[in-house]
Amino acid sequence: MSAQDILVLAEVNQDAVADITFELLGGARELAGATGGQVVAVLLGHDVAKHAESLSAADRLIVIDDEQLADFSPAPYLAVLESLVGSEGPRAVLAGSTTIGLDVAPMLGAKLNAPVVNACQQVAVEGDLLKITAAICGGKVLAEVEVSASPAVLLILPGSFRPTEETGAATVESRPSPVELHRGAVTFEKMILPAPGDVDITQQDVLVAVGRGIQQEDNMKVAEELAAVLGGELAASRPIIDQGWLPTTRQVGKSGMIVKPKCFIALGVSGAPEHVEGMKDSELIIAVNTDPGAPIFDVADYGVVADLLDVAPALTEAIK
Numbered sequence: 225m226s227a228q229d230i231l232v233l234a235e236v237n238q239d240a241v242a243d244i245t246f247e248l249l250g251g252a253r254e255l256a257g258a259t260g261g262q263v264v265a266v267l268l269g270h271d272v273a274k275h276a277e278s279l280s281a282a283d284r285l286i287v288i289d290d291e292q293l294a295d296f297s298p299a300p301y302l303a304v305l306e307s308l309v310g311s312e313g314p315r316a317v318l319a320g321s322t323t324i325g326l327d328v329a330p331m332l333g334a335k336l337n338a339p340v341v342n343a344c345q346q347v348a349v350e351g352d353l354l355k356i357t358a359a360i361c362g363g364k365v366l367a368e369v370e371v372s373a374s375p376a377v378l379l380i381l382p383g384s385f386r387p388t389e390e391t392g393a394a395t396v397e398s399r400p401s402p403v404e405l406h407r408g409a410v411t412f413e414k415m416i417l418p419a420p421g422d423v424d425i426t427q428q429d430v431l432v433a434v435g436r437g438i439q440q441e442d443n444m445k446v447a448e449e450l451a452a453v454l455g456g457e458l459a460a461s462r463p464i465i466d467q468g469w470l471p472t473t474r475q476v477g478k479s480g481m482i483v484k485p486k487c488f489i490a491l492g493v494s495g496a497p498e499h500v501e502g503m504k505d506s507e508l509i510i511a512v513n514t515d516p517g518a519p520i521f522d523v524a525d526y527g528v529v530a531d532l533l534d535v536a537p538a539l540t541e542a543i544k
């Protein structure tokens with residue numbers, strides 16, 4: 225390991241390497257090209273060596289297999305990473321700005337007295353500096369950050385780097401945990417999966433998202449009919465989920481799903497930063513809102529200032 229290496233924290237979800245990991249490997253490859261170091265992926269878990277081939281785009285892959293790492297919980301992950309990053313001494317550690325990354329990376333930075341930058345969208349190497357663009361305040365503000373300290377701990381927003389499509393010949397180093405692991409105060413209890421039979425909104429081409437502007441549950445049918453004629457599915461902002469009008473699996477945003485459909489139709493959604501964070505990368509965004517000043521129009525490709533209860537049924541009829 226050299227002080228110019230880029231260390232990637234790999235993530236496995238439901239027995240598959242998570243998409244963010246391939247994005248981190250793609251970004252790490254670019255950074256390592258600029259620093260002259262290697263890409264070192266770290267895979268923590270139990271019975272995870274089978275994923276090594278998927279991570280072969282790294283130059284080195286360190287696999288730490290331990291029962292205490294079977295399901296993510298912060299204390300054992302932190303203990304292993306603190307030891308590994310301490311001994312490997314990379315230039316930067318890349319983790320996803322994901323549930324796991326957000327849980328463990330800030331604590332890692334604190335333990336190592338290393339700078340932590342969250343929500344990184346771009347990272348470049350300029351001499352001794354890492355120059356970073358980070359999306360703060362839920363993406364409303366882009367901060368330009370320069371980091372000279374090494375290692376830096378960077379949390380990368382999903383969708384920021386092109387995922388690596390390479391397969392390589394990573395040297396796989398399977399090791400026992402470098403430290404004795406114990407259950408921490410926070411432990412994994414259970415994975416809550418989408419309700420059986422419910423759709424995965426991240427996989428849909430067309431989403432019709434309903435916001436508080438729908439006003440009452442009876443009105444949901446106008447959105448359902450529009451989604452049906454478009455061959456799409458319903459999604460929603462958080463208040464609709466809080467009302468219990470749709471299951472939590474349909475929530476778009478910071479505390480819901482990140483979606484990138486071909487077409488996203490927002491009906492009566494104001495466009496709060498926490499919502500926009502989950503849908504701004506949709507290919508085509510159409511917003512219907514009675515308020516011409518609604519922030520949703522800042523991210524929409526097409527906007528209709530009108531009552532959704534007039535527009536949605538008219539659109540449905542026209543499409544029929």
Ligand SMILES: Cc1cc2nc3c(=O)[nH]c(=O)nc-3n(C[C@H](O)[C@H](O)[C@H](O)COP(=O)(O)OP(=O)(O)OC[C@H]3O[C@@H](n4cnc5c(N)ncnc54)[C@H](O)[C@@H]3O)c2cc1C
Nearest residue numbers: 435436437461462477478479480492494498499513514532
């Ligand atoms: C930590 C945190 C996490 C959060 N996570 C999420 C998240 O993941 N997802 C999320 O969505 N929110 C999230 N929120 C909530 C977020 O801040 C907003 O409160 C929420 O997105 C607002 O939902 P809305 O746009 O449906 O409602 P509102 O903001 O009330 O907007 C309703 C809109 O409907 C329009 N309208 C009213 N009547 C009509 C009509 N007849 N026709 C057309 N338009 C009409 C109004 O002009 C208004 O713009 C989070 C908040 C916090 C603090």
